[in-house]
Amino acid sequence: MASQYELMLAQYKSGAQRARVFSESWVEANLNCPKCNHRLSRTRNNTMARDFTCESCRAGFELKSKKGLFGAIVPDGAYDSMVSSIRSDQRPHLLLLNYTQDYRVQSVxxxxxxxxxxxxxxxxxxxxxxxxxxxxxxxNLNIGMLPPDGRVCCVTDFKAEPTERVRAAWTRSEFLDEYRSSQRGWITLTMSLVRRIGTETFSLRDVYALESEAQLAFPDNLHVREKLRQQLQVLRDKGWLEFLSRGTYRLTHGVPPQ
Ligand SMILES: [Zn+2]
Structure with missing residues (x-):
């Protein structure tokens, strides 16, 4: 069955144009703000790659869409402006939308x-x-390096995720906003390593077993173990995990469903 979008898109010649028109109209009609569940509206006079703005909390979103699935690597624009917008903490949130050949949204x-x-x-x-x-x-953005917390699923296998689950997942990592981008690199990497261990309770030794990956991400750092321990403390202070006993930790919200 032809999707409602196929007729509408027939008037556009370029594939890139069709993708843009489709994904923007879909988001406007179907997606609410993952943070507060209010409507998203298109940003006029688009600046700083902000395509949508939440009508309630004013959060900004950049939309990237792809026919087929995004892998770990997501192409982006100019390197220098990406880095400077990260350093100035001016980035909008990102929406990754995948759709099928016949314009049905598979995941967001x-x-x-x-x-x-x-x-x-x-x-x-x-x-x-x-x-x-x-x-x-x-x-390119190496999204594969992020912990699952960094990809809040709004639509999975053509079905919208329950609003409460989306909001809870979003809220769990909002504490990161208190840190500068230079500090968040280490914190998110540590979250990623901890998630890779895959269990709710884990030990410092489990984290150290993944030390070489941290070294790969930060090749110039000579105190990787110390940095990892510091991030575990940050994550404890923010309630993302708790210390059970010396060298043993537990994820406060458990292991996310995959
Ligand atoms: Zn909002």
Whole structure:
């Protein structure tokens, strides 16, 4: 059966244009703010890559859509402006929307802006001398590096997630907003390693077993274990995990469903 969008989109010649028109109209008609569940409206005079704004909490969202599924790597725009907007804490939240060949939305995940840290921005090779924009350098976002907390599922397998679950998942990591982007790199990496352990209760030794991955993300740091211990304390202070006894921890909200 043809989706309601196919007729509407027939008038657009370019695939990129069709994708844009479709995904924007879909979000406007079907998606509410993952933070407060109010309507999202399109941002006029789009600046700073903000496509939608929540009519209640004023949160801003950038929409990225793809026919087929996003993998761990999401292409983005200019490297320099991405990094400077992260440093100035001016990023909107990100919405990742996947749709099928016949324009049905398969999944939507929201990436809260607190998870957009420099460590996940990978520079692409600058455009060569023969290109119109020679020297311009784009970037990719390594979303795969984020803990599952950094992808709040709003639609899964064509079905909207219950509002309460979306809001709870969003709220759990809002504490990250209190930290500067330079600090959030370590905190989100630690969350990611802890989630990888996969159990509700875990030990410091389990975290240290993943030390080499932390070293890979921060190659210049000579005190990886110390940094990891500090982040566990931050996560304890913010109620994301609790200390049970010396060297043993428990995730406060358990292991997220996958
Ligand atoms: Zn809102």
């Amino acid at each position: 995940a929201a990436v809260p802006r607190q998870f957009l840290v420099e460590e996940i921005v990978i520079p692409r090779r600058p455009l060569g001398a023969h290109c119109r924009r020679a020297g311009w350098r784009g970037c």
